[in-house]
Amino acid sequence: MSKYTVGLVYGGKSGEHEVSLQTAFAVMNAFDYNKYDIIPFYITKQxxxxxxxxxxxxxxxxxDLKLAINSEGTQAALNVLFSRLTGGESAVKVDLMFPLLHGTFGEDGTIQGLFEMANMPYVGAGVLPSAAGMDKVIMKKLFAEAGLPQCGYRYFTRSQWKHDSFELIVGVEDDLGYPCFVKPANLGSSVGISKAKDREELKQAIEFAFRYDIKVIVEEFVDAREIEVSVLGNDEPMASVPGEIVSSSEYYDYAAKYTDGQSQMLIPAPLDSELADRITEAAIVAFQAIEGNGISRADFFVRKSDQAILINEVNTMPGFTPYSMYPLLWRETGLSYAGLLDRMIELALERYASKQALDYNNDL
Structure with missing residues (x-):
């Protein structure tokens, strides 16, 4: 079998730049170099x-991942990316792109749209599921349409906050109460998230969240266990066993995820089989609700008072080091890290082939 040349894209203009570097390093070390050659594409914070x-x-x-910064610049990178359109014998051949970009400009459908315009196969979710999975408000609306129970929430833009902050605060207090969680609508890795216990903390949390996005979502507090499920596939997605997050902090913030090393991942989650089955079924529904493809991790709350299952969110580019929940869940399910990379590439090429078979002409 001939080797594939994979363009590995990492870094990015995002608050999750450093997380992306960790992911890229892990993936780079897990590839089978008998099967793949790698071309690194580093995107700076600018x-x-x-x-x-x-x-x-x-x-x-x-x-060392940043050494590419001293290599060829933006024009050369884009020449390679668009090589399927421009052709040329000297063009470097890339079989597919593998984006490892978390957050804005990488997980939100923007770079996926660039790949689509370049007619380039790429790993992971497409434009629509990426955009929907990044925007927590749109995501929740799609979940509601699919009949998935979820916690209460309100949302508003920076402009609305500027003109009607008092009314918005009263609305949050009436509908959600305290404590509540405030988040940028379009970001991941728990960046910009705060827990507000009173009106003053709510105002501060909203102002903080607006540093990262022009839209903010406020969610009610739920006393619950946090359960996560990995999903993999295109038209026929499969779900992993569920895992449970036991946070080292009051909630699963950035430090609890990445820096303090104290949070626990229980894999598989200690759930009875009936509850575990319901959660994995809901993970598939959530994946399909955003018209997912490639990969996704579905995050749930299991409310302690009544064991109700509430969808929290889906993440279309979850953490992907060997110690991240997504690949660990698949390892427990029977798929190794290297095998997972192979399968993701297969799914990317499968989706590309199906789209290439479409007729884009209107000739009758």
């Missing part, structure tokens, strides 16, 4: 592209 040379071995450290 949004500039840097293309490295073809690699047939992994980087030796996370900082």
């Amino acid at each position: 949004g500039e592209w840097r293309k490295g040379e073809i690699r047939q071995s992994p980087f030796t450290g996370i900082e």
Whole structure:
């Protein structure tokens, strides 16, 4: 079998830039270099592209991922990306792109749209599920349409907050009460999230969230266990066993996820079989609600008072180091990290082939 050349895209103009580097380093070290050659594409925090040379071995450290910054710049990177359209014998051939970009400009459908315009196969969710999975408000509306129970929420834009802050605060207090959680509508990795216990904390939390997005969502507090399920597939998605997050903090914030090393992941989650089955079924429904493809992680609350299952969100580019929940759940289900990478690439090429078979002409 001939080797695939994979463009690995990482970094990005996002508050999750450093998380992306961790993911890229892990993936780079897990590839089977008998099957794949890698071309690194590093995107700086300013949004500039840097293309490295073809690699047939992994980087030796996370900082080495940035060495591509001294390689060819944005124009050269885009020339390779659009090589299927421009052709040319000297063009570097890339079989598919593998975005490992968390957050804005990477997980929100923007780079996926760039790949679509370049006629380039790519790993992971497409434009629509990426955009819907990033916007917590749109996501929740799709969940409601699919009949998935979820916690109460309100949302508003920066402009609405500027003109009607008092009315919005009263609405939150009347509908959700305290404590409540305030989040940027379009961001991940718990960046910009705060827990508000009174009106003053709510105001501060909203102002903080508006540093990261022009739309904010406020959610009611639920005393619940946090359960996560990995989903993999295109038209016939499969769900992993559920896992449980036991946070080291009051809630699963950025430090609890990435820096303090104290949070626990219980895999599989200690659930009775009937409840576990209902959660995995709901994970598939959530995946299909956003018209998912490729990969996704579905996050749930199981309310302690009555064991009700509430969908929290889906993440179309979940953490992907060997110690992240998404690949660990698949390992417990019987799919290794390297096998998971192979399957994600297969799904990307499968989706690309199905779209190439479409007729884009209107000739009758």
